[in-house]
Amino acid sequence: MIQLQAITKSFGSLQVLRGIDLNIDKGEIVSIVGPSGAGKTTLLQIMGTLDAPDSGTITIDGTLVSRMKEKELSAFRNKHIGFVFQFHQLLPEFTALENVMIPAFIAGVGQKEATASALELLEFMGLTDRAGHKPNELSGGEKQRVAVARALINHPAVILADEPSGSLDTHNKEELHQLFFDLRNRFGQTFVIVTHDEGLAQITDRTVHMVDGEIV
Numbered sequence: 664m665i666q667l668q669a670i671t672k673s674f675g676s677l678q679v680l681r682g683i684d685l686n687i688d689k690g691e692i693v694s695i696v697g698p699s700g701a702g703k704t705t706l707l708q709i710m711g712t713l714d715a716p717d718s719g720t721i722t723i724d725g726t727l728v729s730r731m732k733e734k735e736l737s738a739f740r741n742k743h744i745g746f747v748f749q750f751h752q753l754l755p756e757f758t759a760l761e762n763v764m765i766p767a768f769i770a771g772v773g774q775k776e777a778t779a780s781a782l783e784l785l786e787f788m789g790l791t792d793r794a795g796h797k798p799n800e801l802s803g804g805e806k807q808r809v810a811v812a813r814a815l816i817n818h819p820a821v822i823l824a825d826e827p828s829g830s831l832d833t834h835n836k837e838e839l840h841q842l843f844f845d846l847r848n849r850f851g852q853t854f855v856i857v858t859h860d861e862g863l864a865q866i867t868d869r870t871v872h873m874v875d876g877e878i879v
């Protein structure tokens with residue numbers, strides 16, 4: 664599903680990625696762990712086409728994305744990749760329901776269909792009665808689940824998550840982790856999750872260890 668070949672990336676004189684090769688299968692849940700500064704976020708951003716590598720190739724769902732132009736790329740990203748960040752990054756002026764619907768609007772889905780799929784996802788997340796609330800009226804765990812629903816609305820083949828449970832307490836953290844597995848089982852999605860959480864890393868299908876810009 665995701666193939667990275669010989670990915671390198673530097674910021675000025677700092678080489679952050681030193682030739683990363685990684686293959687991730689469809690439906691796999693892979694965790695990426697490693698010390699702070701190892702290059703995990705940089706790798707995830709490059710995998711998600713939010714940043715470009717200096718060299719190397721990226722293939723996602725059979726498409727060679729490393730050659731694509733920005734306009735094509737943003738359409739590809741909107742359709743194929745869902746992002747979950749450490750802090751939910753919901754839009755404060757919009758309700759939970761509207762936040763979930765936004766990527767569908769961007770993809771050109773009509774109001775009626777977008778509402779129906781957003782409500783279905785919120786129901787799956789146990790958030791039906793929170794749909795009309797704005798982010799500041801939701802708990803941390805609820806916000807994070809809304810962010811996951813938003814990542815899923817366009818049925819992306821790949822979900823990339825950067826410390827998604829970093830701001831959650833133990834209970835909410837475990838619920839969110841369970842949710843990833845439920846989603847994979849139900850929709851067959853592929854997950855790449857950067858985490859400092861050993862409990863999560865242990866239950867994923869595979870753990871990739873990064874140190875100093877390399878996979879060890």
Ligand SMILES: Nc1ncnc2c1ncn2[C@@H]1O[C@H](COP(=O)(O)OP(=O)(O)OP(=O)(O)O)[C@@H](O)[C@H]1O
Nearest residue numbers: 674675677679697698699700701702703704705706
């Ligand atoms: N835009 C940038 N410009 C310059 N340096 C950067 C930039 N982004 C990241 N870096 C540097 O690249 C290195 C790797 O950063 P990255 O965010 O990938 O680490 P990480 O493994 O995600 O760490 P953490 O666990 O703390 O989130 C760090 O030394 C960081 O300071």
Ligand SMILES: [Mg+2]
Nearest residue numbers: 703704705825
């Ligand atoms: Mg990081």
